[in-house]
Amino acid sequence: MSIATKVFARGMATSAVRMAAIKNVTVIGGGLMGAGIAQVAAQTGHSVIIVDQTQEILKQSRASIEKSVSRVSKKKFKEDANAGMEFVKKTISRITINTNAEESVKEADLVIEAIVENLDVKKELFGRLDKVAKPSTIFASNTSSLPITDIASSVERRDKFGGLHFFNPVPVMKLVEIVDDHIKNKGGILKVAITQRTDLSAAPARQHYMSFLDEEKGRRSNKQRTQREKNVMDELQELRRKKRRIETDMDELLKSANSDDTYNSLMSFSEALGKTPVTCKDTPGFIVNRLLVPYLVEAVRLVERGDASPRDVDVAMKLGAGYPMGPFELLDYVGLDTTKFIMDGWHEKFPDNPLFNTSEKINKLVEEGKFGVKTGEGFYSYRK
Numbered sequence: 001m002s003i004a005t006k007v008f009a010r011g012m013a014t015s016a017v018r019m020a021a022i023k024n025v026t027v028i029g030g031g032l033m034g035a036g037i038a039q040v041a042a043q044t045g046h047s048v049i050i051v052d053q054t055q056e057i058l059k060q061s062r063a064s065i066e067k068s069v070s071r072v073s074k075k076k077f078k079e080d081a082n083a084g085m086e087f088v089k090k091t092i093s094r095i096t097i098n099t100n101a102e103e104s105v106k107e108a109d110l111v112i113e114a115i116v117e118n119l120d121v122k123k124e125l126f127g128r129l130d131k132v133a134k135p136s137t138i139f140a141s142n143t144s145s146l147p148i149t150d151i152a153s154s155v156e157r158r159d160k161f162g163g164l165h166f167f168n169p170v171p172v173m174k175l176v177e178i179v180d181d182h183i184k185n186k187g188g189i190l191k192v193a194i195t196q197r198t199d200l201s202a203a204p205a206r207q208h209y210m211s212f213l214d215e216e217k218g219r220r221s222n223k224q225r226t227q228r229e230k231n232v233m234d235e236l237q238e239l240r241r242k243k244r245r246i247e248t249d250m251d252e253l254l255k256s257a258n259s260d261d262t263y264n265s266l267m268s269f270s271e272a273l274g275k276t277p278v279t280c281k282d283t284p285g286f287i288v289n290r291l292l293v294p295y296l297v298e299a300v301r302l303v304e305r306g307d308a309s310p311r312d313v314d315v316a317m318k319l320g321a322g323y324p325m326g327p328f329e330l331l332d333y334v335g336l337d338t339t340k341f342i343m344d345g346w347h348e349k350f351p352d353n354p355l356f357n358t359s360e361k362i363n364k365l366v367e368e369g370k371f372g373v374k375t376g377e378g379f380y381s382y383r384k
């Protein structure tokens with residue numbers, strides 16, 4: 001084994017010892033995504049608490065989970081109805097519901113947030129939970145479009161905060177994106193680089209000071225010498241202040257970085273759910289939406305220009321690119337309001353990127369309340 005491999009293996013072993021398996025999961029938000037996440041977590045043996053604003057919403061979540069688990073069991077236990085019933089019973093028994101978020105996170109190993117896509121509301125929630133959850137509890141957000149770093153800014157445990165981005169429908173979709181800053185090492189390298197740079201800039205100043213002492217000895221009046229000396233000392237002090245400021249910034253950056261244990265726990269948890277995790281930086285849209293959303297809006301622009309009809313674009317992408325759904329079918333399924341919300345957010349942040357320009361057609365449909373499948377009409381009509 002090479003030295004590097006040994007060091008790596010030792011690091012992994014220590015990390016595995018420190019990293020306790022996630023057993024108790026609290027899912028905040030029992031809507032479309034929260035219910036799906038709670039379902040797969042319970043199906044795979046985790047104890048789950050779902051939190052939402054009212055008992056009515058929570059009862060609806062539980063009812064939709066029961067229906068969905070029954071569907072899963074019929075597929076999974078085709079030949080054995082009794083085993084299927086046992087699977088449903090056990091899964092449901094692992095889920096409890098509660099309207100009190102603070103009370104529900106006290107025993108949690110992992111808190112997954114799947115509430116409304118609003119930065120202030122998410123920050124407020126995590127800020128509150130940070131005060132009552134165990135120090136070891138990991139926090140994760142299922143946000144689709146908000147920066148994880150911004151959401152995590154309201155908590156102290158920034159090293160225990162990551163993105164866990166599931167896909168709809170959660171019980172079916174295999175992918176989980178783990179949004180992990182992992183800038184620890186990068187931060188370390190940057191810190192060394194900055195320290196070196198400030199030391200280098202300090203060196204000529206110091207040299208300058210020494211030569212000044214040599215040159216000026218006895219040549220000028222004490223008053224002049226004191227002034228020059230003061231200037232050089234000020235210069236040195238300013239450099240030291242600059243270095244301290246940079247070091248404080250770096251410490252902040254490192255504090256906000258995700259720790260390896262958090263990352264490893266999120267990876268293991270995703271695998272325990274039977275999902276395939278991929279890792280990415282805290283970049284707008286992560287991987288899937290960063291590529292998918294501009295593609296969807298580009299399809300709308302193509303239709304806006306009169307180059308083809310939505311139906312023909314959908315057929316083309318299904319038969320020509322092998323996609324299971326065309327972009328207009330997918331837009332209606334995801335919801336035009338959601339797509340508009342994501343694009344508007346990106347456009348506001350990156351106004352010069354033409355890929356993030358919003359579409360007039362989408363804006364108009366949203367204004368008319370035509371959000372897609374959920375409202376009965378979007379690019380297509382779903383009314384019977």
Ligand SMILES: NC(=O)c1ccc[n+]([C@@H]2O[C@H](COP(=O)([O-])OP(=O)(O)OC[C@H]3O[C@@H](n4cnc5c(N)ncnc54)[C@H](O)[C@@H]3O)[C@@H](O)[C@H]2O)c1
Nearest residue numbers: 029030031032033034052053114115116117142143144168
């Ligand atoms: N819908 C998708 O396809 C999809 C995919 C991936 C990620 N997401 C993200 O998941 C999150 C949830 O999306 P969704 O589609 O499930 O929304 P949803 O509207 O179906 O559910 C959100 C739930 O959160 C509850 N809620 C709102 N504020 C709350 C609070 N302060 N405390 C407790 N509960 C609260 C609401 O009552 C609602 O039941 C969003 O951040 C969204 O961006 C959505």
